[in-house]
Each structure stands twice: as C-alpha cells, then as structure tokens.
Amino acid sequence: MVNAKPKDLALHVLEKLKHSKLSLPIPPMVILEDLFETLFFASMRTEESDLIKVTVTLIDPENPDPRPPREVVAERWSVIRFDEHMEFTIKNLVKLSKASDPSTTSLAVYYNQEGGLYIWGMIDQAIHYQSFLNYESESGSEQPGLFQVLVNDIGTLDVLFDYELLARLKQNVLIPRYLDVFTIGPVSKILKANAGHLKEELKEFLKSEHPEEDFADWENFADGLWIQTLSRLLLRVQNYHHGGGILITNNEQDIDIKYKIYYDRLKLAVSKYAKESINNYLAEWLIEDHLASGKRSISKDWYLEQSRSLFSREQIADEIKGCISFLASHTCVDGVLLFDADMISKGFGAVLKAKKSPRKIYISPTATATPKSLVPTDPLHFGTRHRSMISYCWNYPGSLGLVISQDGDIRAFHRIEDKLIMWENIKTQQFLKSRKLKKNK
Template sequence: MENSRPQDLAVLVQNKLKLNRSRVPVPELSVLEALFDCLFYSSMCKEESDLIKVTVTFIDPENPDPKPPGFIVPERWSCVAFEKPIAMNTKALAKLSKAADPSSSSLAVYFNDKGGLYIWGMIDQAMHYQNFLNYESDTDSEQPGLFQVAVSDIGTLHVFFDYELLATLKQNVLVKRYLDVLTIGPISKMLKRNAEFLKIAIHQYLDEFHPAEKYQDWEEYLDGLWIQTFSRLLLKIQNYQHGGAILIADDRADLDIKYQIHYERLTLAMIAHAKSAIDNFVSENTIEGQFQSGKSSISRKLYQWESQALSEKKGTADEIKGSISFIASQTCVDGVVLFDRNMITNGFGAVLRAKGMPKKIYVSSTATATPKSLVPYDPKHYGTRHRSMIAYCWKHPNSLGLVISQDGDIRVFSKIEDKLIMWENIKTQQYLTNRSQRQKSTLI
C-alpha cells in the first residue's frame, strides 16, 4: 500500500489486537498513533552519528507476565524496571537506543491513564529470538508483551506479534505480506531441484549405513536444510547493508568473472551435517527403544556413538555458519557472486555482459506467480544492477538472479515460459503464525 503513514500501521495493529481477544485492554487508536509517530520520526534521528536502531515492546508494567509457563527455561526473558519511568519521545529513544541493541534487548513501553507514552524498563535475552528468526537456532523463545516494533532504518518500522511479522512500513509503503518464494512456487521448485547433489549423497548414505531408514522420511528435512541455508546467506548479505547480487547459472556465458574460485565447502558441510543429524536421530531412537524394552543400561559403544553424532552435528552446523559468512562477504565487492546448481561458488565480482532486455517485465504479487498476480512494468524503471540481471535472466532462461539493495530489499528474477518475472518483498526470516508451524520448524 503506497502513500501510507504511521497512522495506517496503528489501525492495522489495533485491528489485530481486537481479533486476538486478549484480556488486556486494547489501547485507544490515539495511543497507537502516537507510538508509531514517535518511532517513525525517531528513525530519522542520529545519536553519536549513528542512525537509530531499536526495538520496543508494548508491555504493561503492572502485569508484564500474565501467563507464565509451567516450566521456565533459563534463557527466558525478564524485565528490568527503571527507578522512574521516562516520557517517550524521540530524544529519549535516541539516547536509550545506544544501550538497547536490538540483537540483545528491547525497551519496555506502555501508556498512562491520560494516553501518554512512557518507557519504564528494558527486556533482556532478545538474542535467542533473533537467532530463531535467522535460522541460527532450532529453539524458539517465548515473547513478552502485546507486540514488538523494530526500527531498522530511516522510516522503516516492523511490527511483530510473537513470531508473526504483521506488517512493515517502509517510508510511505505499507507491506502487509512477504512472499515466501523460497518454499512455495517456481523459485522454490528450482532451488529444490538444485539440492539434488545433497539428496543423492544422503540417499546413498542411508542405503549403506541405515537401511532401516526410509529416504522419503528425510527428503523434507533435506529440502528444509537447503532452503534455510540459502535464507541464512541472504540474511547475512542483508546485514552488510552494502548491496549485492547472486546468480545461479548453468555455465559462464556472458559473464566476466574478476575473481574466479571454486568453493564447495558449503555444500559439503550440508552433506556432513545431514549425515550427522541422521546418526544422532538413529542413535537416540536406539537408546530410547532399549530403555522402553526394559533395559536399565546401554552399552559404552552406543553411548559413544550417540555422543559423537551429537558433537559432529554441532560442529558441522558451525561449519555451515562459517561458510555462509565467507561467501556473504564476497558480495561486498562490486559485481555478482556466481553459484552453480550445487551451491558451489565459482567466483565473485562478476560482470553480467548479456545484451537486450524484454520490453516488459512482470512483477508478481504472489509466490506462485499466477497470471492474475502479474503486473507489467518497464524494466528501464530500475537501476543498472537490476537491469543487467534482467538482461541476463532474459537471455538465459534456466538462470536465477537475486539482487539485494543497500536498504535490504531483495528482488528475485527468473524467466518463466515467455515472461521475465520479478518477485519483491521476499520472506527470508523464520516468521511463523502459530505454534504448530513453530514445532515443525524445530525439526530442521
């Protein structure tokens, strides 16, 4: 929605709160409008020459934890109250933002009986939430308050209800839906086909070492591992705020690669991680089965096997993380990072030399790119980086191009039949809308 304002975000949030039917009173619209106005204008401020980046949690100081779980894990959030509440304004937010890194904490905000907003404390342990969103952890953590608002850039506000991204206001554009192209639609199918190298290796491993395990039971896990790894790479590139581009192509035609390399460690690490995950799963099930059958102890060999598998699973997870960082940093050099179908890096700093663009490109409002969702656009409307990617993907139909802007926006390009299609507002983080989705995600 273009020409949107913070007030439009306030209406969206109030409607969401009404639908939740919580026992907590729904704030008046004027309170929410004041909240989003303050955050919007704070995003344009600087503190010690840095732009403001902060997360606030809308939470009642009189009852901050109305429904605590029966079992409280050690890393659960807690509130630390200030001796005196602080009136919420742009100046106060700018000052406190330096002490409230969004990756580790948030500011506790609420309103008084006159509708005035105030900051009454801070909330810790936010890193576990961020790690889950970014696929760095398979364990989610409960979130405090009614909702959270993150200020990530100038005029950019993200509203979260637990693990659901309700909406994002980007200057004057309100984005209420991010396209899940990595798990649904033609882009997802293309990426999953690219995982064939991983799937063949694991199929052979199961046949040789775990014949009782059915490959079909692990195929969804392998697709998830592949897609999540790719998502993590995009998130890492976004965090550099430099902008970059990725091209997955069959060959090196129409490419001038400045720095040619052959880096296959990411793919090999995924294979090793999948093998160790299978070993860990089978060993744990074997131990559990022995105890259920009445045994009071297990053999040393079985214990050592389970311990070793768990250690290798953690080690290969770290290897994947390091490989992602290694590749993501290459996007900071001007040019394209080139991958083949097996996610092997063949170079970076590449220049796309393809000539000739389509008269129109089609922007899809859905991940599946149905005919009704396609809106024609003039490709000349976009910048040099986007136009060169459009020209390349138009000439090479089996290629997949991704352009990451400095502001973090990701656009995906691919030729589907006779149309060059572009997807934007791409979902990269692990946003979930219900508990069952969260439980399923932890299996990957």
Template sequence: MVNVNIKKDINLENSRPHDLAVLVYDKLRLTKQKFPLPELQVLDDFFDCLFFLSMCKEESDLIRVTVTFIDPSNPDPAPPKHIVPERWSCIAFEQPIAMNTKALAKLSKAADPASSSLAVYYDETGSLFIWGMIDQAMHYQNFLNYESDTGSEQPGLFQVSVSDIGTLHVLFDYELLATLKQNVLVKRYLDVLTIGPISKILRKNAEFLKVNLRNYIETAHPNEQYGDWEDFLDGLWIQTFSRLLLKIQNYQHGGAILIADDSIDLDVKYRIHYERLTLSMVAHAKAAIDNFVSESTIEGGIHAGKRSISKALYLRESGSFYDKQGTGDEIKGAINFIASQTCVDGVVLFNRNMVTNGFGAVLRSKKMPRKIYVSSTATATSKSLAAHDPRHYGTRHRSMIAYCWNHPTSLGLVISQDGDIRAFSKIEDKLIMWENIKTQQYLTDRSQNRKK
C-alpha cells in the same frame, strides 16, 4: 484492473504511521485479550514517535532499536508452566521516562536489537513512557535467522523494530504483521523459497545433497527410509540459502547472487572454486541422521525396559551430537565467507550445487525484455502479474533482468543497500520479478516447535 488491485492490496502506497496504528488496533481486538487494550490515539502517538525516531541519528549513527509494548503492572500475565533458563525478563528503571524521540535515541545505544528491547507503555491519560528494558533477545533473533531450532514466546502485546530511515516492522510474537517502509505499507512477504517456481529451482538444485544422503542412508542405516528424510534435506538446503541472504542483508552494502549453468556472458573478476558450503551441508545431514538413529535406539531400549545402554551406543550418540553441532558451525562459517564476497561490486556466481565459482562478476547480456512482470504471489499465477517497464530500475537490476532474460535456466537475486531482495527468473515467455521476499523464520502458528 485486477492486477493493479492485487498489487495495491499487498503494498499500500502513500501510507503513514496512522495506517500501521490501525492495523495493530484491529489485530489487538481480534486477539480477544482479557486485559485493557490501548485506544487508537495511543497507537497513533506511539507509531508517529517511532517513525520520526527512525529519521534521527545518535552519535552519527542511524537509530536501530526494538520497542516492546508491555504493561509494567502485569508484564507476564500468562507465564508457561515450564520456564526455560534463557527466557526473557524485564528490568525496570528506577523512574519511568517520557517517551519521545530524544529519549529513545539516547537509550537505543544501550539496547542493541540483537540483545534487548525497550519496554514502553501508557498511563491513564494516554501518555507514553519508557519504563525498562527486556533481555535475552539474542535467542529470538537466532530463531528468526535460522541459527536456532527453537525460541521462547515474546513479551508484551507486540514488538516494533526500527531498522532504517522510515522503516518500522511490527511483530506479534513470531508473526510479522506488517512493515512500513517510508510511504509503503507491506502487509505480506512472499515465501518464494518454499512455494512456487523459485522453490522448485532450489529443490532441484538440492539433488546433489539428496543423492549423497540417499546412498549414505542405504549403506549406513538400511532400516531408515530415505523418503522420511527428503523434507528435512529440502529444508536444510532452503534454510541455508535463506541464512546467506540474511547475512548479505546485514552488511547493508547491497549485492547480487546468480545461480547459472555456465559462465557465458559473464566477466568474472575473481574466480574461485569454493564447495565447502555444500560439503558441510552433506556432513551436517549425515550427522543429524546418525544422531536421530542413535537417540531412537536408546529411547527404544528404555521403553523396552532396559536399564543400561552399551558403551558403543553411547559413544555413537554423543559423537554424532557433537558432529552435528560442529558441522552446523561449519555451515555458518561458510555462509559468512560467501556473504562477505558480495561487498565487492559485482555478482557472486554459484553453480547448481551451490558451489561458488567466483565473485565480482559483471553481467554482459544486453538484450532486455520490453516488459517484466512483477508477481504479487510466490506462485506467479497469471492473475498475480503486473507489467512493468524494466528501464525504471537501476543498473544492477537491469543487468540481472537482461541476463536472466537471455539465460532462461538462471536464477538471479539482487539485494539492495536498504535490505530489499528481488528475485528474477524467466518462466515460459515472461521475465518474472518477485519482491518483498520472506527470508526470516516468521511463524503464524503458535503451536510450532518452540520452547515455552
């Protein structure tokens, strides 16, 4: 009974847009805002409209749009002291438009979620209306997808993203509050890439990167302590893996990744040896360390009262800065190259060093466990596990379950066409499955390093 209750607390089945409205209503009241807040009925109407919108099409395309709930009379009630050039702005329509599915569907073609959102609010009668658009959304998306280290705060009371049929994501600034996926309300995504058994596997796989950088630091920067950089290297490895998963999700084709020690029980249709992703991470880390050391030396000289820096030091600092940018772009290109291979039916095969050894692979293991255990936490503690019958899953999932069951050191991930990611690994005598995996860089602490 404990397992079942935990499962239902995280993923509430038979949910409706009203349940999402209640969550947002409670969240708004906890924020203790000084300005008026919408009544529950307004939020009910708002989420009902967006839910039905997600089932519409415009010019034969599914609707994908972001809507910001923001007051036109006071859109920026607490602006930061320093406003960065790329910060968002509101562009009002000459006349507001009544909010309904038809109007939203039409406007969605002009509001790509990667670049903008639609501004929505309500009047004194509780009627909803679309009053404008908000720009510069690409910087927000870049931060969420690990393409940028910083991002400005987000406008309005909250944002809602329509990403698929019956799928609504609610965000407060950079915090993902919940997702309604058809009839399931997901209130928490599992951070398995930074916590728990999967994180341990990935960090162990980063040993190639760490050995290279330890030797480099000892040789090129003997005054630096390797221990001060270990968290950075773990973060680079895991963020790169997250970016790969995000890119595969964006194709909306579905795919699978297998990290394994060998090719036993695998029929690899297209064998390759592609190590550029790993090598570019090594080069990027070296450039980041070079740049940090050069900048620190310059800052130390300034604090010591020096009025100039040497030409050689300036060239080292500027050169390492551009190397850092260039190797960052190289990582992005390698991620795109690998992600596209998942559009071929079959599995993309990696070794422990994140070197691609082939794609279009078929998993040949047949022996299945009698049960698999779905974990409601990243750490997969015994109380968080619920037993499931593996036969209830599709062919792609069953193949991955069988392979990971027969090869205990392997790690498998299956990405569905709708973007769901499930991870599989054998822990002791159980085949564990994690779902609702966190891939984007959501934050709950507003004090994190972001531009204001």
C-alpha cells in the same frame, strides 16, 4: 499500500490484534498511532553519527509475565526495571538506543490511563529471538508482552507478534506480508531441484548407515536445509547495507568473472550437517523409545553416538556460519557473486554481459506467479544492477537471479516461458504463523 503513514500501520495492527486469542488488553488506536509515529520519527535521528536501531516491547509492568511456564529455561527473558518511568519520547529513545542493541535487548514500554506512553524497563536475552529469526537456532524462545516493534533502518518499522510479522512500514510503503517464494512457487521448485545432489547423497547415506529409514521421511528436511542456507546468505548480505547480486546458473556464457575461485566448502558442510542431524535424531529416538518401554538402562554405545553426533553437528553448524560470512562478504565488491546449481561459488565481482532485454517484465504479487496476478512493467524503470540481471535471466532460462538493494530489499528474477518474472518483498527470516492469531474473516 503506497503513501502509507504510521496511522495506517496502527490500523492494520489493531485489526490483527482484535482477532487474537490473548486475554491481554488491546491498546486503543490512539496509543498504537502514538507508538508507531514516535518510533518512525526516531528512526530518522542519529546518535553519535549512528542511525537509531532499537526494539520496543509493549508489556504491562503490573502483569509482565501472566502465564510463566512450569519449567523456566536458563535463557528465558527477564525484565530489568528502571527506578523511575521515562516518558516515551524521541529524545529518550535516541539516548537509550545506545544502551539497547536490538539484537540482544528490548525496551519495555506501556501506557497509562491518561493514554501516555512510557518506558519502564529493559528486557534481556533477546539474542535468542534474533538467532531463531535468522536461522541460527533450531528453536524459538518464548516472547514477552503483547508485540515487538523493531527499528533497524530509516523510516522502517517491523511489528512482530510472537514470530509472526504483522506488517512492515518501510518509509511510505506498508507491507502486510512477505512472499514466501522459497517455500512455494517456481523459485522454490528451482531451489529444490538444485538440492538434488544433497538428496542423492542422503539416499546413499541412509542405505549404507540406516537401511531401516525411508528417504521420503527426510526429503523435506533436505529441501528445508538447502533453502535455509540461501536465506541465511541473503540475510548476511542485507546486513552489509552495500547491495549486491547473486546469480545461480550452470551457464557461464556472457559472464566476465573478475575474481575466479572454486569454493565448495559450503556445499560439503551442508551435506555433513544433514548426515549428522540424521545420526543424532535417530540416536535420540532410540534412547527415548528404549526408556519409554520401561527399561532403566541404555547401551553405552547408544549414549556415545548421541553425544558424538550432537557435538559434530554443532561444530559443522559453526563451519556453515563461517562459510556464509565468507561468501556474503564477496558481494561488497561491485559485481555479482556467481554460484552453480550445487551452491559452489565460481567467483565474485562478475559482470553480466548479456545485452538483449525483454520489452516488459512481470511483477508477481504472489509466490506462485499465477498469470492473472502478473503486473507488467518497463525494465528501464530499474537501475543498472537490476537491468543486467534481467537481461541475463532473460537470455539464459533456468537461471535464478537475486538482487539485494542497499536498503535491504531483495528481488528475484526468473524466466517462465515467454515472461521474465520479478518477485519483491521476499521473506528471508524465519517468520512463523502465531497460533494466538485468528485468520481474518
């Protein structure tokens, strides 16, 4: 929806909440509108020359934890109450934002019987939530309150229910969902094909080390790991707010690479991580199955292998994180970061010199790019960075181009037969469908 306002976001969220399975009270429309409008205008302010970034959680101070788990994990959230409630105003949000980094903290907000919003505390341990969204953790922590609202850019609000993105208001555009192009559709097929070398390595590894295992049981794991790695790289590039381009191709024609390198460490680390993940999973399964049979002791070798593989996997995870940071920083130089299909970096600061451009490109509102859904548009409507990627992907079919704007928008380009397809509003974070929300009828 274009020309959208905070009121439109409130209407969308209210409709979603009406279909929730929660027993918690649903705030009236006037509360949601006030909440989103205040946050929207607060996002345009600065404090000590910094833009406002903050997360708020709508949570009842009278019943903040209605269904605590039987076993409370050490990193579970808690609410730290203020001695006095503060009015939910732009001024108070701006001041508190300096003490509440949205990657680690959330402000506890609720409303009174008169319909007034107020800030009554702070919620800690939000770092684990963000780690899961950004693929830096394998499990997601339980979330407090009814929903969270994240402000991380000017006029941009993300509303999340558990780990499901209900909607994003980005200035004047309401985005009800993101395209999951990395999971289904033509882009997904390209990435899964590019993961071929990883899958071949795992096949040989299983034959050698775990011959009783069927590779078919691990193929989705390999594809997911490959796609997750690219998602993490894009998320890291977004955080620079510099913009950049990533081109995945095995063809280096019409490319002038200013800084040529050969960096295969990410590829090798992903392969090592996959193998140790298999080792660890099978070691844990063997121990659990043995104990479930009623036996009270296990082999020392089993225990040592489980511990060794877990420690090794954690070390390699840190290596992958370092590789991603290293590569993402290369996009801060003008030009394109170039990868081959195996995710080996061939260099950065690359200039795409293909000149021939299609008269039209086609925007796909679906991940699958079904022909009936395509919307034709003129490539001249886009900037230089986008047009150079369009020309290259048009002239060299099989290439996958990704352009990250300074405001964080990601667009993907790929030629399908006689059409150059563009996808926008691409899902990069690990949003999950909530079981607490029913599908709209």
